[in-house]
Amino acid sequence: MRTSHTGLISEQERSSWVRLRTLILLRWVAIAGQLTAITVAQQMYYIELELGLCYLAVGVSVIGNLIAIFVFPENKRLSETENFLMVLFDLLQLSFLLYLTGGLNNPFALLLLGPVTISATVMTLRSTVIIGGTAIILVTLLAEFHLPLRTEQGFILRVPDIFVFGNWAAIIIATLFMGAYSRRVSTEMHSMGDALAATQMALAREQKLTDLGGVVAAAAHEMGTPLATIKLASSELIEELSEYPELREDAALIRDQADRCRDILRDMGRAGKDDLHLRQAPLSAVVQEAAEPHIRRGKTIHFEEGPIADGTQAQPSILRKPEVIHGLRNLIQNAVDFARANIWVESVWTDDLISIRILDDGRGYPSHLIGRIGDPFVRRRRSDGEGRARPEYEGMGLGLFIAKTLLERTGAELSFSNGTDPFQNITSDSNRRGAIVEVVWPRAMIDAQSGHNTVPLGSNKPIEI
Numbered sequence: 001m002r003t004s005h006t007g008l009i010s011e012q013e014r015s016s017w018v019r020l021r022t023l024i025l026l027r028w029v030a031i032a033g034q035l036t037a038i039t040v041a042q043q044m045y046y047i048e049l050e051l052g053l054c055y056l057a058v059g060v061s062v063i064g065n066l067i068a069i070f071v072f073p074e075n076k077r078l079s080e081t082e083n084f085l086m087v088l089f090d091l092l093q094l095s096f097l098l099y100l101t102g103g104l105n106n107p108f109a110l111l112l113l114g115p116v117t118i119s120a121t122v123m124t125l126r127s128t129v130i131i132g133g134t135a136i137i138l139v140t141l142l143a144e145f146h147l148p149l150r151t152e153q154g155f156i157l158r159v160p161d162i163f164v165f166g167n168w169a170a171i172i173i174a175t176l177f178m179g180a181y182s183r184r185v186s187t188e189m190h191s192m193g194d195a196l197a198a199t200q201m202a203l204a205r206e207q208k209l210t211d212l213g214g215v216v217a218a219a220a221h222e223m224g225t226p227l228a229t230i231k232l233a234s235s236e237l238i239e240e241l242s243e244y245p246e247l248r249e250d251a252a253l254i255r256d257q258a259d260r261c262r263d264i265l266r267d268m269g270r271a272g273k274d275d276l277h278l279r280q281a282p283l284s285a286v287v288q289e290a291a292e293p294h295i296r297r298g299k300t301i302h303f304e305e306g307p308i309a310d311g312t313q314a315q316p317s318i319l320r321k322p323e324v325i326h327g328l329r330n331l332i333q334n335a336v337d338f339a340r341a342n343i344w345v346e347s348v349w350t351d352d353l354i355s356i357r358i359l360d361d362g363r364g365y366p367s368h369l370i371g372r373i374g375d376p377f378v379r380r381r382r383s384d385g386e387g388r389a390r391p392e393y394e395g396m397g398l399g400l401f402i403a404k405t406l407l408e409r410t411g412a413e414l415s416f417s418n419g420t421d422p423f424q425n426i427t428s429d430s431n432r433r434g435a436i437v438e439v440v441w442p443r444a445m446i447d448a449q450s451g452h453n454t455v456p457l458g459s460n461k462p463i464e465i
Contacts, residue, residue, distance in 0.1 A: 018122050020076040023086050024065050030090070031065070034058050034097060037108060041101075046152040050100050057097045064089065084119075084127045091115040091131065095138040103146025104139070104167045105158045112139060116175050120182035132179045136172055143168045223265060230258045280317045280448035283347050287356060289320075290328035291345060294336045301332070305347035316349050318446045323406040330403035331358050331437050338362040344432055354447070355440045362434035364418035373416045374404040411445030414438070 038054050041047040078086065091112065098106055112135050119131040143164055149157040159167075234255035241248040281289075284305045291301055307313050318324070335343045339360035346357040365373060404414050419433040444450070 018078050018083055020068060020072055020078055020082075021074055023078070023083075024068055027061055027065050027090065030094075031058055031061050034061075038101075047157070048150040048152060048154075050147060053100050054097065057093055057100065061090075061093055080124060080127065083123060084131070087115045087119050087123075087131055088134065091135060091138070095142065098142055099146050101147070102149040102157070103142040103144075104164050104171075105146070105149060109139070109142065109167060109171060110174075112171060113174055113178055116179050117182050120179040121186045125183070128179060128183060132175055135175050139168060139171050139175070223261070227258050227262050227265075231255055231262075234258065279320055281320050282315050283318050283349065283354065283356075284315065286318055286320055286324065287328065287345055287347055290325045291332045293329065294332055297336055299336050299339050299341060299343055301336070301343045301345060303345050303347075308348050308350045316354060316443065317448045318354065319410075319448045321410055321446070323410050324446065327403040327407035327410075327412075328356065328358075328439070330399045330406075331439070334399060334403075335360040335362075335435065335437075339434060342431065349443065352443055353440055354443050355438060357436060357438045359419060359432045359436050360434040361431050364420060364434045364436075365416060367418075370416060370418070374400055374414065407439055410441065412439045412441045415440075 035058060038049065038051070038058075042049055042051070094111060094115075098104075098109055098112075101108075103109070116128075116132050116135050119128045123131070151157060158164075234251045237251035238248055238255065241251055284303065287305075288303060291303075295301055305315065307315075332343065332345065335358050339362045342361045344357075344359045346359070348355050348357075407414060415438045417436045417438075419436050
């Protein structure tokens with residue numbers, strides 16, 4: 001994963017988020033635990049240890065922590081290389097301490113999993129593989145090479161060889177499993193975080209366009225009267241200045257420019273959304289607004305609307321939320337991208353539900369990915385024919401994720417299927433054989449004429465800029 005213009009964050013950058021103080025604190029906890037274990041083993045169980053070397057191993061960690069505290073500022077964040085070296089140092093220090101205290105006969109050998117888990121969580125795949133490989137090599141060496149644990153009487157404490165082998169196998173398997181598991185969970189969390197950030201950016205952009213449209217609509221409304229006055233006065237001047245051609249041309253220019261200003265404001269004002277009357281719109285109008293950017297892309301979009309048999313006949317007026325418009329726009333864009341020639345957008349309603357179905361005549365969703373639609377960054381290998389047909393398309397599933405997230409935020413439920421599924425009787429029209437996405441709202445969630453979502457009418461509020 002690399003940082004791009006979309007704002008996604010690379011693994012290299014993400015690994016630089018870890019503060020030095022965090023690892024210093026964890027190392028102090030490890031140092032306290034190591035000193036406690038050494039003291040208890042010697043004082044309570046009278047185990048003979050190479051205390052000089054053991055304290056040397058712990059002392060190196062203490063010195064490293066003190067240097068890091070006094071040399072670097074408190075807000076120091078580690079780079080990928082610095083993070084890697086810190087974790088590798090802890091792994092080597094712990095391995096040396098285990099070498100002095102019985103190797104895999106020491107039950108604390110399981111602590112070798114700690115650096116591997118930290119690496120898999122915060123570092124790149126390359127660093128994780130190196131740390132994991134080093135841990136496996138060290139565990140293998142500790143199984144054969146270590147100083148034995150001796151009691152005060154000189155007896156050697158050791159477990160049977162089969163248990164040593166079992167400990168070795170368990171640590172190796174745990175290293176692989178914990179590393180892969182932590183890596184997988186961390187990657188999915190980062191992907192979800194990136195996708196949610198992209199969703200917020202898309203929603204913020206839609207909201208800004210909405211607000212800007214409101215400002216333009218207000219400007220067009222307020223400037224309409226003075227422009228009309230200018231046009232009327234200039235028209236009268238044109239009639240009165242018939243004997244003065246030069247002045248008459250200036251008056252005509254003023255009238256033409258007033259007309260031009262009127263046309264510009266009218267075109268810009270079409271996006272106006274701040275008017276109270278425009279905070280709601282008929283269902284069909286909202287759907288067509290969402291589809292408008294994709295109507296002239298070479299594919300035919302068919303709009304169909306009507307009540308279900310047992311529903312009310314009047315078309316509902318719904319809230320013109322940016323989430324609804326942008327979410328539907330992404331779904332329609334996906335259908336236009338993959339359709340052969342036609343897309344159908346069906347809007348139906350009952351007394352309790354409002355439903356929008358988007359169908360196309362393309363190949364439909366890949367059967368092996370249909371259960372994962374709506375997850376971010378879902379990739380699949382394209383065939384050569386598909387790559388030639390649509391060389392510009394790089395599908396990551398982010399658009400569908402954004403649409404699903406935004407629409408679910410408004411209370412909708414989304415379902416994805418294919419029209420050619422033999423086990424579903426979705427449509428009798430053989431042309432509608434491609435992908436099908438259905439968006440269903442409880443009517444109370446977006447109905448603008450009843451319930452708690454009712455849009456008040458009256459004087460518009462001033463727009464604050």
